[in-house]
Amino acid sequence: MATYLNLDVVHYICSCKVSKPLCRLYLCKHCFELRCQDCVLPEVDCQYCPNCLDYMSSGEAKVKKNRCSACYDCPSCGHTLSTRATSATLPSPDDPTKQVAQKVYYLLCAFCRWTTRDGGIPDQRAPSVPWRNLAQGAELRQDNSKRLTTLTEAFRQLALKEKAEKERKKIAVRKKSFFSPGLTDRYGLASVALRKKSLANPSHFTPPTVDIPEAQATEDPPDDLDEAYWLPPVPEQSPLAPGLHTRSSLLQRLADPEIQPERSSQLAPISKPVLCKRSLRCRQCDHNLSKPELNPAAPKFKINLCALYNVPEMRLYSVGDGEGGEGDDCCQLTLLLTNPASKPTGVRLRCLDSRLALPDREFSLGPCGDAALDLDDPLAAAGAQSPSSEPDRPDEVAFRGPGRLGLLARLRCARQLAASEGVRLELSYEFRNIVLPSAAAGESVEVRRLTAELLLRPPASSGASAKA
Amino acid sequence: PKISEMSRTSVKIAPGAVVCSECELRGDITIGQRTVIHPKARILAEAGPIIIGDGNLIEEVAVIHNRPDESNPNEKVMIIGSQNIFEVGSRCEAVKVGDFNVLEARSFVSRDTVVSNGCTIGAMCSVTGREVLPDNCVVYGAASHRKVVSEKPPAQTLQLDFLAKILPNFHHIKKAGASSAAAAAAKQHRPS
Numbered sequence: 026m027a028t029y030l031n032l033d034v035v036h037y038i039c040s041c042k043v044s045k046p047l048c049r050l051y052l053c054k055h056c057f058e059l060r061c062q063d064c065v066l067p068e069v070d071c072q073y074c075p076n077c078l079d080y081m082s083s084g085e086a087k088v089k090k091n092r093c094s095a096c097y098d099c100p101s102c103g104h105t106l107s108t109r110a111t112s113a114t115l116p117s118p119d120d121p122t123k124q125v126a127q128k129v130y131y132l133l134c135a136f137c138r139w140t141t142r143d144g145g146i147p148d149q150r151a152p153s154v155p156w157r158n159l160a161q162g163a164e165l166r167q168d169n170s171k172r173l174t175t176l177t178e179a180f181r182q183l184a185l186k187e188k189a190e191k192e193r194k195k196i197a198v199r200k201k202s203f204f205s206p207g208l209t210d211r212y213g214l215a216s217v218a219l220r221k222k223s224l225a226n227p228s229h230f231t232p233p234t235v236d237i238p239e240a241q242a243t244e245d246p247p248d249d250l251d252e253a254y255w256l257p258p259v260p261e262q263s264p265l266a267p268g269l270h271t272r273s274s275l276l277q278r279l280a281d282p283e284i285q286p287e288r289s290s291q292l293a294p295i296s297k298p299v300l301c302k303r304s305l306r307c308r309q310c311d312h313n314l315s316k317p318e319l320n321p322a323a324p325k326f327k328i329n330l331c332a333l334y335n336v337p338e339m340r341l342y343s344v345g346d347g348e349g350g351e352g353d354d355c356c357q358l359t360l361l362l363t364n365p366a367s368k369p370t371g372v373r374l375r376c377l378d379s380r381l382a383l384p385d386r387e388f389s390l391g392p393c394g395d396a397a398l399d400l401d402d403p404l405a406a407a408g409a410q411s412p413s414s415e416p417d418r419p420d421e422v423a424f425r426g427p428g429r430l431g432l433l434a435r436l437r438c439a440r441q442l443a444a445s446e447g448v449r450l451e452l453s454y455e456f457r458n459i460v461l462p463s464a465a466a467g468e469s470v471e472v473r474r475l476t477a478e479l480l481l482r483p484p485a486s487s488g489a490s491a492k493a
Numbered sequence: 494p495k496i497s498e499m500s501r502t503s504v505k506i507a508p509g510a511v512v513c514s515e516c517e518l519r520g521d522i523t524i525g526q527r528t529v530i531h532p533k534a535r536i537l538a539e540a541g542p543i544i545i546g547d548g549n550l551i552e553e554v555a556v557i558h559n560r561p562d563e564s565n566p567n568e569k570v571m572i573i574g575s576q577n578i579f580e581v582g583s584r585c586e587a588v589k590v591g592d593f594n595v596l597e598a599r600s601f602v603s604r605d606t607v608v609s610n611g612c613t614i615g616a617m618c619s620v621t622g623r624e625v626l627p628d629n630c631v632v633y634g635a636a637s638h639r640k641v642v643s644e645k646p647p648a649q650t651l652q653l654d655f656l657a658k659i660l661p662n663f664h665h666i667k668k669a670g671a672s673s674a675a676a677a678a679a680k681q682h683r684p685s
Contacts, residue, residue, distance in 0.1 A: 101640065102633065137633045138613055138642050270641045289640070 031484065034341045036447075037332070038478035040064060050332035051314040053307040054458055057475055059332055065314060066306040072299040073321040076105050080321055086299060097156055097294035099134035100144070100277055100286070106132040106294055108152050109140075132156060132294055144292050160284070160293030176237075196221060304328075336477055337372050337390065337454050338363045342423075342431055344483060356436050358483065364390035364428040370455045374432065377449040381481070382435040384421035393428035436483070447482035506669045507547075511657045514665040516551075520559070525549070525575065529656045532664055534579075541568040546575035546592070550649060550656070555579040555596075558586050562604060574610070576648050583614075593645040600632075611645025 036044035039061035051060045072086040073079065074093035081089065097106045109131055114124045129148035132141045142148070146159045273286050286292050305315040316328040345357035358381070364370050373387045423431035436448070453476040459469075505523045506512055512524060513532040520538025524530070525547035533553045536543060540561035551557065557579065559571040574592035579585060583596040586603055591610035601619035602608060612626050615633035620626065630641050660666065 102638075136615070137638070137640065138631045138646070139640075140642070140644075142644070143642055270639065 030340070034482055034484060035339050036480040036482070037336070038480060044480045047332050047336065047338050050336075051305065051307075051330050052332045052335040052456075053310060053312065053314060054330060054335070054456075055310045055312045056307060057456070057473065058309075059336070059477060060307055060314065064308055066308050067303045068306060070302040070304045070317060071319055072301050074297055074299050076297055078321045080302075080319055081299070089299075090296075091299050092296035093299055094155075094296070095153060096297040097132060098297050099137060099139050100281060100292035100295055101139040101289075102134060102137040103280065104134055104136040105297065106134050106141075109133045110152070111148070113148065130154075139292070141294065143290070144294070145290055146293070156294045157296055160291075334365050335456065336475075337365060337370060337452065339374070339450075339452060339479060339481075341481065341483055355438075358434045358436050359423045360432045360434055360481075362388070362390060362430045362432065364393050366457055367392050367395070368457060370457075372430075372452060372454045374434075375451045375453070376434075377451055377478075380437055380448045381450065382437070383450075384418075384432065384434075388422075388430055388432070389415075390430050391425070391428050447480045450479040450481055452477045452479055503671065504667070505671045506667055508669045509657075510669065511660050512667040513660060514667050527653060527657070529653055529660065531555075531660070538571070541570050543571040543573070545573045546577075548576045548648070548650075548653060549573065549579070550577070550653060551579045552581045552583075554582045556584045558584065559588070560586050560604060578646075578649060580616075593648065595646045613646055 032046040032048065035046070037047050037050055037059060038044050039050060040056075040058040041061060041064050043061055043063070045061050049061060051065060052058075053060050069083060071080050071082055072091065073081070074096055076096040077093065079093060079095070098104065099106050110128045111131070112126045113129045115127050115129070116122070116124060127150065129150060130152045131146075131148045134140070141156060144160055146156065149156075149159075271289055273289050273292060277289075277292060278285055278287065281293065281295055284291060284293060302317050302319075302321060304313055304317065306312065307314055313328050314330045316326060318325050318327060340361045340363070342359040342361040345359065360374070362372055362374075364372075369392060370390050371387050372390055374383050375385070376383050417425065421433055423433050425431070453474060456473050456475045458471040458473055501521065502519055503521050504512075504518050507524060507526040507528075509526040510524050510528045510530075512518075512528075512530045513534075515532035516530050516534040516536070518536050521542035522536055522538050523542070523544045525545055527547050528545055528549040528551070530536070530551045531553045534551045535554075535556045535558070536545075536551070537556070537558045537560075540559050543557060543559050545551075545557075557571070557573070559569070562569075569588055571588050573585075573590040574594075576593045577590060578595045580596060580598045580600075582599040584599075584601045585596060586601075587606050587608050588604060590602075590608045591612075593611045594608055595613045596602065597614060597616040597618075599617045600614040601621075602614060603619070603621040605623035606620050607625040608614075608620075609626050609628050609630075611629040613631045613633075614620055615631070615637075618632045618634070618637045620632055620637070626632075627641055629645055630639060632639055
């Protein structure tokens with residue numbers, strides 16, 4: 026996937042010890058830990074058609090066999106079919122003797138120009154019609170469904186019978202004395218005992234009469250292939266391989282297992298399969314991390330706990346020249362920290378393997394871009410000053426912006442960095458957890474101090490340019 | 494030799510054709526009735542004259558090129574039928590094109606191919622074989638798949654009428670009748 030930023034430079038370490046860029050992580054606000062795609066359980070929320078954006082619940086989708094009822098795919102190339110209208114003179118529905126110009130509809134693929142007319146389906150008077158049922162061979166498919174329903178009914182009855190047998194065995198195991206007439210009569214349970222006995226008695230069930238024919242081996246050799254299977258003779262001028270265009274391709278045949286069309290005249294519109302909207306759940310605490318709106322046309326989320334919106338993001342802003350100091354192998358980096366929250370947040374960066382010399386104190390990041398615009402003070406909105414009382418020192422802070430802070434850091438042993446995994450850092454920040462309103466108090470904001478481990482890998486080329 | 498050909502530019506535009514002045518016409522070209530040629534279209538009759546039929550639509554940056562062939566230096570007339578659509582950026586070097594064809598955007602047809610009637614050459618597809626395309630053939634997809642459909646693409650009469658009304662409002666149109674470069678030069682020298 027192409028991005029503007031180089032996502033491999035700064036990685037955050039997930040709770041499962043895998044390093045990923047921040048945009049791929051979620052923050053579980055109940056466990057207070059970062060979760061990656063593997064620590065998260067996807068669930069199907071609802072199904073929707075990618076063409077008409079009609080959404081349905083999972084139960085409804087099951088009935089519709091996970092297909093849209095209104096949209097169709099081209100059997101020839103797989104693109105979506107669009108409805109076209111032409112006018113044709115037909116006998117008018119009111120007065121069959123008169124010929125009136127009427128609108129008739131057919132489906133057309135804009136990509137490969139396949140139409141329902143090629144599939145032998147006549148033009149229809151209404152635009153939304155079950156096109157697939159009008160295709161050739163629809164009657165054959167319906168025959169199959171009748172047979173299938175009789176068979177399912179028969180097997181359902183067999184299953185009932187087997188279940189009753191199991192019940193009978195269970196009851197037979199119990200002590201018969203409990204249901205002996207001597208005791209039960211006293212409490213009026215004789216009828217109950219009788220009912221249970223009759224239920225367990227298999228003689229009440231007549232086995233279902235369904236004719237399932239015995240398998241028979243045919244002794245006669247199979248008939249010769251029908252003449253129609255042989256391809257038509259090559260027309261003299263045809264540049265195409267002989268008759269190949271009358272045959273469906275393998276992909277076309279397999280795309281429609283119900284019909285399995287062998288000839289291109291048998292191709293029928295395929296009901297469009299639906300896609301699903303998924304919600305993500307933390308595997309540890311079972312809370313939802315990402316829950317989209319039901320309506321596929323709405324890009325908003327009901328719950329959106331992406332790490333980008335909750336954890337300050339660190340980026341490698343620039344790589345400066347080596348400034349002598351501790352030898353040539355040293356260069357100055359500018360790290361950019363961005364505040365995702367709309368309130369000032371305190372952050373602190375610490376290097377875990379002492380390769381990077383960082384200012385060792387807490388910095389306050391202003392509110393992020395959108396919220397900063399609401400502030401009255403223009404200077405505060407521009408974020409040029411530190412929101413906290415401590416002024417910024419020029420050897421620590423390179424610049425500030427609305428919700429952004431550029432920190433200066435010195436990297437030692439830059440050449441060895443290319444071989445190693447990277448510099449490990451620890452970012453500790455304030456996380457504002459909005460606790461749901463309880464009965465006693467209103468909505469309260471809980472401020473927690475969280476830490477995240479980072480992996481900084483400056484790109485190799487920047488090291489070379491830094492030397493120059 | 495090319496410069497002398499250019500000086501022999503002679504364009505015969507039938508009445509009813511809308512040919513924008515900003516298109517590039519080189520060589521001996523005949524344009525039929527109701528044909529619409531957009532600005533920035535290029536019709537290059539290098540290796541011989543081009544005869545374009547009626548009701549064609551040649552869009553911007555389309556190139557119709559009667560390209561000289563090293564193996565066969567004889568002059569060949571390029572004949573294009575009627576009701577064809579050459580969409581934006583399409584390139585046609587085929588010597589014989591029939592009727593009701595659609596060359597979609599950025600398609601390419603080589604000199605060896607003969608385009609019959611009702612064919613649709615899909616976007617970015619190229620047809621280069623020495624063959625006669627069957628009627629109502631559709632070429633589509635990245636691999637230039639072929640299939641034959643049952644009917645030709647619909648005629649774009651509505652679009653042609655609309656363009657014939659709108660284009661003169663925004664572009665200079667070449668006048669109908671026979672014109673050649675020599676006559677145009679003579680016009681310029683005439684005292685105003």
